Amino acid sequence: MSIFRSHRHDERGDVPGWVMxxxxxxxxxxxxxxxxxxxxxxxxxxxLSAVGG
Structure with a gap:
């Protein structure tokens, strides 16, 4: 179960960096x-005026 938790935490990424x-x-x-x-x-x-007129 701890393997899934650490992998799940790694998927979060660098959220403050992306926000900045x-x-x-x-x-x-x-x-x-x-x-x-x-x-x-x-x-x-x-x-637009060149194309339209």
């Missing part, structure tokens, strides 16, 4: 979106 990576990734996306949002929106609008 996820939070940092979300923060980077938010920063990049805030900084480059207007430029990206302009590029998208130009591309």
């Amino acid at each position: 990576i996820t939070v940092m990734s979300a923060g980077l996306v938010a920063i990049i979106t805030a900084a480059a949002g207007p430029q990206l929106r302009s590029i998208l609008n130009q591309a």
Whole structure:
């Protein structure tokens, strides 16, 4: 029974590490979106108007 418990504990992984990576990734996306949002929106609008018109 102790073999199963130790194996089960090993499957848990590094949860705090994954949480930190996820939070940092979300923060980077938010920063990049805030900084480059207007430029990206302009590029998208130009591309859509070129295709549609």
